[in-house]
Amino acid sequence: MKRILLLSFIFTSLLVSCEDVIDVDLPDQDTRLVVNGLIRVDETEPYVPVEISLSLSSNFFEENVPTSAESVLITYEEIEDNVVINQGTSNLAETSPGSGVYVPDPNFSSDQRIPTTTLDRDYVYTLFIRHQGRLYLAQTKYVRTVPINSVRQGTGSLFGDNETEIIVNYTDQPDVDNYYLFDFGFGEYLVTEDEFYQGQEFEFSFFYEESFEPGTVLDISVMGSDQTFYNYMDQLIEQSGAFQGPFQTPVTTVRGNVFDVTDLDNIDVLDNVDQPEVFPLGYFALVQEEKAQVTIN
Template sequence: MKRLLFSIFILLLIGCVDVIEVTLPSEDPRLVIDAVLRINNINQPKTPVRIKATLGSSFYDTVQPAKLSQVRILNTTKNSFIELSENPEGSGVYENEWETEFLLNGDLELQLNHKGERYLGRTQFVPAVPIDSLRQGMGTLFGEDETEVLINFTDNGERNDFYLFDFNFGEYLVTEDEFYQGQHFEFSYFYDKRLQDQEELNISLLGIDEDFFNYMNQLIQQSGSDTGPFSTPATTVRGNIVNMDKMDQLNSSMPITDGFALGYFAVCQTFSKTIVINK
């Protein structure tokens, strides 16, 4: 159990200290998997594949790299797979590269082994649309230090789309095309941190499915505006990476994340543009 010591100083003629011990609940470290694969160019022959594994909890522990004994991605439709290896050793980062075709077409499985327990995540490639333009605006919401960036893109009218925007600094936004199906769409994003003159921002648009949309929407709401959704594990949001050895033990009275690793497995077409900020 963890104990925090709070010292209350009462300054009269002499000083005295009362020590109050507050017991916080301890939590076993949870496996956290960042397995969002961004496909920047669907026409290149091979695509780098990178997955990050860490251990963390919700009570101020330092996040540590996680050692996995197996990391494999399978295309079950094409009966093909790749193994990922840790690089560098002890980093918790597992890498390889694969023919892009196998990531774009078919059902994909992520298979992990951590401390003898098997984890499995399933997904499919999700397409996106390019960012048409970025431009700096003059508007503000709450203060003069804010910087407005206007993002323009054109939705594909032949499918129902969900998008994830990455605005740097751990700031994300999700949107769906329910109200702009097949249309040109523009919206403003306000940076509330002070940006420097001539600072370059790289903004990305990722194609995601509805399940990943709901997952990220919950993470963004929990993380608030001061921290990004990947800065600390969110213990109430369940991803799609299942602990196969605990599935039979799950019941309605157990915490929502029991039997799941924290994090998500997704393969997303990604388009990016840069903008230079003028102050």
């Protein structure tokens, strides 16, 4: 479980325990396709590390089950005055049968990897998934982030001694609205926007609700985000709780940017049919990631 302190604002919660065990009948959920399409990019590498994971949603407290698709494809297009001026395609293949993990097909007749040089252009990236006879689509653009200036261990605490404070410092890019997704490891994520510190150096504390052995190295990263992905992760982090990744089945369904377009007559209008209950879960995002480490004293 994480606890977060931003500047001088402390958020607390009341924890109530009881000894009685209560059995709760939870309703069955419809099985849905779950798409883990968060692609983290290191711009110093020659290729984008494309990896799309597919699974089927489960009931409460159960793990999602990997699932195979008939086909998975990423296209990228640069459009100017409604005309495609540059384009490319990446055909994906499953790493092993039944894994549900898809990467650029190494056995294709041409190199299916996406060079990081494409990220310098204003491409729209579209993910197509054909699964169990249905067609799914998601679109995104590449979002950059800023480097982390420093990460250091603090000595503060919120509720007790069995905590570890990490202080993160970075400088926001001026003259543009920025959104950030921080990954603190152990399934711990944090989103923040620059509404109150645009263009400024900013520092905040993150509290792990545990202590670490001296010498433990913690990996921390920040990823770029647009407002839509920010809102999605904000809801999903809140609902998934501690010890779950952001692409597990949440308590309440959170819709991402992946759509079932099987029965649509115009994929540019994703709500033109009366099918409010036909949708997958998950998200497709292509973001820059900057990393830092801190060694626990």
